[in-house]
Amino acid sequence: MDHSSLHEYIISSFLNTQRPPTVSEVAAHFQTDTSAARKGLRSLAAYHGVVLHPKSDEVWVAHPFSASPTTCVVSAGDRKWWGNCAWCSLGVMKLAGGTAVLNTRTGAIGDEVSVTARDGRLVDTDFVIHFPVPMSNCWDNVVYTSSVQLLFRNEAEVDEWCAVRGIPKGDVRPIQQIWDFAAEWYGRHADADWTKWSLREAKEFFGRHGLDGPIWAVEHDAGRF
Structure with missing residues (x-):
């Protein structure tokens, strides 16, 4: 289980079942225990690949999808x-x-x-x-x-x-x-080789699409968007 394979599984679950997998389902899919599944999910969250519920480690957000109601x-x-x-x-x-x-x-x-x-x-x-x-x-x-x-x-x-x-x-x-x-x-968010855009890549995206001005300014190049 790495960032790419875990992210692909989560996005595929959203697309196919309209919801994210639970921690237990992540563990079963990767043939591991829930402790390892939680560790993988927390690592993916630190990578900005998902947002987790703070008290349960269940997936709350996997951009562009939300697991909770929105407008x-x-x-x-x-x-x-x-x-x-x-x-x-x-x-x-x-x-x-x-x-x-x-x-x-x-x-x-x-x-x-x-x-x-x-x-x-x-x-x-x-x-x-x-x-x-x-x-x-x-x-x-x-x-x-x-x-x-x-x-x-x-x-x-x-x-x-x-x-x-x-x-x-x-x-x-x-x-x-x-x-x-x-x-x-x-x-590419559903691809098996997905990686989170870096700050440098994000800046390049914004520039290619004419998104400029203070709202779109990103000062640093290091790290993930």
Whole structure:
């Protein structure tokens, strides 16, 4: 059991069963005991490959999937998943085969809206995604970071939401730009040889997709994003 094989098993479980494996299922899959399974999961969490429930070591988040309910629901056929945020949800749609629907609320509290992708192409493009938390701080509290990366119809909605909710405005990007970014960022997340993007690689990703400015600035090259 290494980071890549464990991560592949977790993502495959999400895709096939719509949930992550339990600690006991991880142990059975890798023909080991639960103590070794917990050790492997904790190591993967330190590598930023998963987020674990702090009291149980069960998988809480394996980006782009959430094991607990969120405001973002992605459907593909008869399968459904929770995405951690708008960006993650686009990644779920990609991993689900590129034909899927995201159902959410603008700003997590406004109107119900849906976003459709078909054969790897985004159909509904009249939305934006707001990124309030700088990428350099996103792992300070990654669950919170995800919870505020939300879908809106336009930047004016973002401005109103920030004023009402008391959350500082960050960067606002067209959904098509983030769709293209998410397709590459999450494109290998189900692969057997997956590795977590390094900070240097993350900076290169941001640059390739025109994601610049203070929100996207990453100061260091060493370590994993």
